[in-house]
Amino acid sequence: MTSSSETTPVTAAILVIGDEILSGRTKDKNIGYIAEYLTNIGIDLREVRVVSDIQDEIVQALNALRARFTYVFTTGGIGPTHDxxxxxxxxxxxxxxxxxxxxxxxxxxxxxxxxxLNEARLRMARIPAGADLIANSVSKAPGFNIGNVYVMAGVPSIMQAMLDVVAPTLRTGVRMLSDTVRAGLREGDIGTALAEVAKAHPEVSIGSYPFFSEAGPDTNIVVRSRDPEKLAVAMAAVQAMIDSERARLAV
Structure with a gap:
């Protein structure tokens, strides 16, 4: 992998292809895996699209995404069948x-x-001119890379093997760091105060994620930044806000 400076983030999009995803017959397991993988190597996933097995729609989506992002990763639709x-x-x-x-x-x-090696299996050997192949240690049928687009299988185990092959060739940025604190309060209790903290730390990403515990409604607050010092300062501000709101609500 080659690293870029923090001021030039490396971005990516995922294009999931297949009627089976849109119909609900197949539950996607690739988006979350790719998102976490890219985050861990310093690539920002900015968009995910799901399109059906219609060529014009795939072309339109792919051209839009590859023009906007550093990389596009596609999953699905490179098997041996007509669709x-x-x-x-x-x-x-x-x-x-x-x-x-x-x-x-x-x-x-x-x-x-x-x-x-019949006609159906040979469909998996049809590759666009000028593309490089992505090795597949699981089933041998390759993916491929052309321009800034990486075409991978939809089967999770095969996609993961292909991503391991692709990752060392990618340009990466500074890894995003994150920290989480459990508020012990409902999201509505801290929404206004949290907004003030976020406003005071515009270079840090702060998100709130409500959930239900055995004790009742609760909220996780996640702070993200590429700068460890800014992350620590923002986390301290979030914790101080939580302590203040707990004290206020306890009165």
């Missing part, structure tokens, strides 16, 4: 041809003998 059209859509988005790639065929041949 796996991601590779064709990516080729269309970049205006390049697509065909069976000898490198991809060689990868598939490591798993499938010649008599099993």
């Amino acid at each position: 796996d059209i991601t590779a064709d859509a990516v080729a269309a988005a970049f205006g390049v041809s697509i065909d069976h790639d000898p490198r991809a065929i060689a990868m598939l041949s490591e798993r499938f003998p010649p008599d099993q």
Whole structure:
């Protein structure tokens, strides 16, 4: 990985492709994994979109995202069936041809003998012209990278293996740090005071997340910053606010 300065954040988007996600038949397990992975290596995930298996919609979404963010990661739609059209859509988005790639065929041949490398499986070897392959240690069918777009499988275990291959090649920024404090108060009790703390620390991200515990409604407050000193100062302000509000409400 190569690091950039804090003033030039590295950004990313995820494009999830597949009717099965939109219909609810398949529950996505990739977004959270990728988001946490990118955060841990200093890449800011800024947007996630989910699109159906319609080529024009994939092309439109992909072109919009790749123009706005440093990287775009797609998941889904690179299998052996007729509705796996991601590779064709990516080729269309970049205006390049697509065909069976000898490198991809060689990868598939490591798993499938010649008599099993049928037309359906060979669909997974169709790669846009000019793309680099992403190795797949799980099932051998590769993903690929073209421009700032990384095309990966939708099956979580395969996607994760591909992401491990991709990560060392990415430009990264300063890692986002975070700290959490449990308020012991309802979100509505601290909303106004928390807003004042956030206003006083504009370079730090402060979020509140209500939940229910055995004791009743409660709130976690999460403070995020790339600067450890600013994080510590903001956390101290949040804790002081919590102590003050607890004392006020206890009267």
